[in-house]
Amino acid sequence: xxxxxxxxxxxxxxxxxxxxxxxxxxxxxxxxxxxxxxxxxxxxxxxxxxxxxxxxxxxxxxxxxxxxxxxxxxxxxxxxxxxxxxxxxxxxxxxxxxxxxxxxxxxxxxxxxxxxxxxxxxxxxxxxxxxxxxxxxxxxxxxxxxxxxxxxxxxxxxxxxxxxxxxxxxxxxxxxxxxxxxxxxxxxxxxxxxxxxxxxxxxxxxxxxxxxxxxxxxxxxxxxxxxxxxxxxxxxxxxxxxxxxxxxxxxxxxxxxxxxxxxxxxxxxxxxxxxxxxxxxxxxxxxxxxxxxxxxxxxxxxxxxxxxxxxxxxxxxxxxxxxxxxxxxxxxxxxxxxxxxxxxxxxxxxxxxxxxxxxxxxxxxxxxxxxxxxxxxxxxxxxxxxxxxxx
Amino acid sequence: xxxxxxxxxxxxxxxxxxxxxxxxxxxxxxxxxxxxxxxxxxxxxxxxxxxxxxxxxxxxxxxxxxxxxxxxxxxxxxxxxxxxxxxxxxxxxxxxxxxxxxxxxxxxxxxxxxxxxxxxxxxxxxxxxxxxxxxxxxxxxxxxxxxxxxxxxxxxxxxxxxxxxxxxxxxxxxxxxxxxxxxxxxxxxxxxxxxxxxxxxxxxxxxxxxxxxxxxxxxxxxxxxxxxxxxxxxxxxxxxxxxxxxxxxxxxxxxxxxxxxxxxxxxxxxxxxxxxxxxxxxxxxxxxxxxxxxxxxxxxxxxxxxxxxxxxxxxxxxxxxxxxxxxxxxxxxxxxxxxxxxxxxxxxxxxxxxxxxxxxxxxxxxxxxxxxxxxxxxxxxxxxxxxxxxxxxxxxxxxxxxxxxxxxxxxxxxxxxxxxxxxxxxxxx
Ligand code: SF4
Ligand code: SF4
Numbered sequence: 135x136x137x138x139x140x141x142x143x144x145x146x147x148x149x150x151x152x153x154x155x156x157x158x159x160x161x162x163x164x165x166x167x168x169x170x171x172x173x174x175x176x177x178x179x180x181x182x183x184x185x186x187x188x189x190x191x192x193x194x195x196x197x198x199x200x201x202x203x204x205x206x207x208x209x210x211x212x213x214x215x216x217x218x219x220x221x222x223x224x225x226x227x228x229x230x231x232x233x234x235x236x237x238x239x240x241x242x243x244x245x246x247x248x249x250x251x252x253x254x255x256x257x258x259x260x261x262x263x264x265x266x267x268x269x270x271x272x273x274x275x276x277x278x279x280x281x282x283x284x285x286x287x288x289x290x291x292x293x294x295x296x297x298x299x300x301x302x303x304x305x306x307x308x309x310x311x312x313x314x315x316x317x318x319x320x321x322x323x324x325x326x327x328x329x330x331x332x333x334x335x336x337x338x339x340x341x342x343x344x345x346x347x348x349x350x351x352x353x354x355x356x357x358x359x360x361x362x363x364x365x366x367x368x369x370x371x372x373x374x375x376x377x378x379x380x381x382x383x384x385x386x387x388x389x390x391x392x393x394x395x396x397x398x399x400x401x402x403x404x405x406x407x408x409x410x411x412x413x414x415x416x417x418x419x420x421x422x423x424x425x426x427x428x429x430x431x432x433x434x435x436x437x438x439x440x441x442x443x444x445x446x447x448x449x450x451x452x453x454x455x456x457x458x459x460x461x462x463x464x465x466x467x468x469x470x471x472x473x474x475x476x477x478x479x480x481x482x483x484x485x486x487x488x489x490x491x492x493x494x495x496x497x498x499x500x501x502x503x504x505x506x507x508x509x510x511x512x513x514x515x516x517x518x519x520x521x522x523x524x525x
Numbered sequence: 526x527x528x529x530x531x532x533x534x535x536x537x538x539x540x541x542x543x544x545x546x547x548x549x550x551x552x553x554x555x556x557x558x559x560x561x562x563x564x565x566x567x568x569x570x571x572x573x574x575x576x577x578x579x580x581x582x583x584x585x586x587x588x589x590x591x592x593x594x595x596x597x598x599x600x601x602x603x604x605x606x607x608x609x610x611x612x613x614x615x616x617x618x619x620x621x622x623x624x625x626x627x628x629x630x631x632x633x634x635x636x637x638x639x640x641x642x643x644x645x646x647x648x649x650x651x652x653x654x655x656x657x658x659x660x661x662x663x664x665x666x667x668x669x670x671x672x673x674x675x676x677x678x679x680x681x682x683x684x685x686x687x688x689x690x691x692x693x694x695x696x697x698x699x700x701x702x703x704x705x706x707x708x709x710x711x712x713x714x715x716x717x718x719x720x721x722x723x724x725x726x727x728x729x730x731x732x733x734x735x736x737x738x739x740x741x742x743x744x745x746x747x748x749x750x751x752x753x754x755x756x757x758x759x760x761x762x763x764x765x766x767x768x769x770x771x772x773x774x775x776x777x778x779x780x781x782x783x784x785x786x787x788x789x790x791x792x793x794x795x796x797x798x799x800x801x802x803x804x805x806x807x808x809x810x811x812x813x814x815x816x817x818x819x820x821x822x823x824x825x826x827x828x829x830x831x832x833x834x835x836x837x838x839x840x841x842x843x844x845x846x847x848x849x850x851x852x853x854x855x856x857x858x859x860x861x862x863x864x865x866x867x868x869x870x871x872x873x874x875x876x877x878x879x880x881x882x883x884x885x886x887x888x889x890x891x892x893x894x895x896x897x898x899x900x901x902x903x904x905x906x907x908x909x910x911x912x913x914x915x916x917x918x919x920x921x922x923x924x925x926x927x928x929x930x931x932x933x934x935x936x937x938x939x940x941x942x943x944x945x946x947x948x949x950x951x952x953x954x
Contacts, residue, residue, distance in 0.1 A: 208897065209895075209897055209898055210894070210897065211885055211887075211893060211896075211897065211915065213609070213887045213893075214890065214893065214894050218894065240671065242647045242890065243646065243647045243648075243858075243890040243891040243894060244890050244894045246647070246671055246673070247862055247890070247891075247894040247895040248894070248895070249673055249861070249862075250673070250861045250862025250863055250865075250895055251862060251895050251898050253861065253862065253863050254862060254863055254866070254898055254902055255898070262673075263671060263673030263674075263861075265670050265671060265673070267668060267684070268643060268650070268666055268668035269666060269668050269684075269688055269692065271691065271692075273687070273691070274684070274687045274688055274691050274692065275668070275684070277683075277684070277687065278670070278680060278681075278683070278684035278687075281680040282680065285678075285680070438651070439647075441641075441643070441650050441654070441666055441668070442654070443664075443666065445654075445657055445658070445661070445664075448654070468607075470609055471609045471890075472609075473610060473611070473647055473648055473651070473890055474647065474651070476607040476609055476610050477607075477610050477614070477648065477651035477652075477655070478651060478654075479605075479607070480604075480605050480606060480655065481654060481655065481658060483605065484658065497609075
């Protein structure tokens, strides 16, 4: 088969992104009788265990910019972010009817309470609030987390009607280690050649990983990298920014495009952190539960949803990203009414201020329509950075 | 509502003194001071180290009732805090910017330790991360897992106990210079349990018709000592004993609920209320109920610090660390939505209420996210009508008296209509 062009690969990813019926995942399920699909919300779940159970982990990130929310507004007040209402909309309109279980990670009280709504509305489904420790000592938080993982594994075993062997989880750990390796390569490639890997493309490529089995997603990223590497594209005089705060409710694709059009190359971000949550390979032999637990405790990304016990370390993850990616500044983009992103922001800002790193802040909803003000704001930001660095 | 004379009972006067003594203790410069949150707080443990307990939510409430919180919130927003986040946090941060003055007029000392009891609310974690930036003092986290399946698990409890042993107690020892004595803790817990029995009697006294007390507006006061710096003290035992006598007397006399304007002349509606009250217009809000003859017979807010009237929890001195873990795990906002639904539906039935009123708080995702689903579910289970109003805790910009009053009036009409028809549930307002 002839290799696909960048355009073709991106069109394929866009197709997956636009499809709110998740046809691809439905087809995966229908292909073999007895297959099961487990939905998960941001920001992290150990997909390795789901995969080892022979199930498809399916990332659910709300309804996006174009889905009309008709029922969801009856479930949520106006002062609550949009992702839970559009997620409920997906469910009550039958778009998630093929999903056998849902995981709600411990990221904030909205997702937490959404787990309860699921229990009330969809009593027949497997629902798990996926809790992770805020204590990172192996003998304290580690013990708790390993036991939580064991419970999770047992829940899936019940659903699957079979045991999940350690060897199976270890095999899945390898699959996801490989997947993360290529995710990181895509991110590195974009940081090195941002004009060759526009952020909207990278985003769509990562979104594809929410729907595809990991093995397919890995192949897709390899294909993209080789196509994008081979293609010449004009380099623009853009500044380089880290985009942060976008770890849960997603901004419209147009917002990502607008930032780059207005003069900001996104060289790092916190989109779809589940793909990059673990910062090192997980050991793929021995007790897989303990290994996954240790990886979480000792080598995982920092976000607003995680407690940082050491004030001196707070913000380091962002600052490291800025340095590693040679970014000129930061765009804080937070969903309206998002507690984690908005409460964390002043602390991050104070660290950037101390280092004189420029930044701007903006708010969005997944269905924000007006991009002109955003373009103007980020355009002015890009201009001021250029002015700054040339002076 | 100025101009209306406030009628205070004996127990209220006692409580007022207790609160002012605690503020004196916090501000006298002779005690180590901890800041920690109300839900599931570890007051007995702090007492073991002679540490004074300062609760930031209570300060925000005090400032709101004195009409000071609005300016504090504006101050915090000016300093870069988002309009969209919890106003307790902003009132606290704004209070610092405005000199950090306690209700007794003295400046609050910087805390010696921030005891981040992460119980039932995500905001808590960020709140103390933010305060830590200002105070740069030791901060110790107690992560209380969410009881998502309705019942806390063994793993959750063990995790909390381990954190207490490995992190919290050593941190408190270090700050206070006092060695931990588990027998001292047992003694305080024994006193907690003694007060808790009378406190639960108070909560259940509203089953009487007419109800002798209001368990939302009044309940806030009655729960005060047990939820704050007095659980585990003789003062708390004495307060609840006194309160019990007063309530018994009211029952004997057949009096309707006690309010700041005196006894309610008539009990026309019995309600269960979900959600915290609005504090900036607390008296006006209560007055709307008083005028209509509405009494709150049970509320989720009287379960916010810990729940005693659902599974019969009392502090158990024989299992000191475990019982504290159970207390933390049990608080209302740490419970799953189906459990909250069950609790409120049971309250409606057992307290023979006319229906459910939800006061949804703009600030608070922990309480508010999911309340519309809860409302419909409770209506379905009980067949009683429900109503939904929206206000805020301490931000005066989000209390629209006219709107709230309208909603309440139409809700009461709905209850009347339902009574006339003697039929089943009407839709929510
Ligand atoms: S957008 Fe923010 S507040 Fe809303 S569900 Fe996600 S993390 Fe929670
Ligand atoms: S009001 Fe709600 S969000 Fe704010 S601190 Fe209390 S529980 Fe948390």
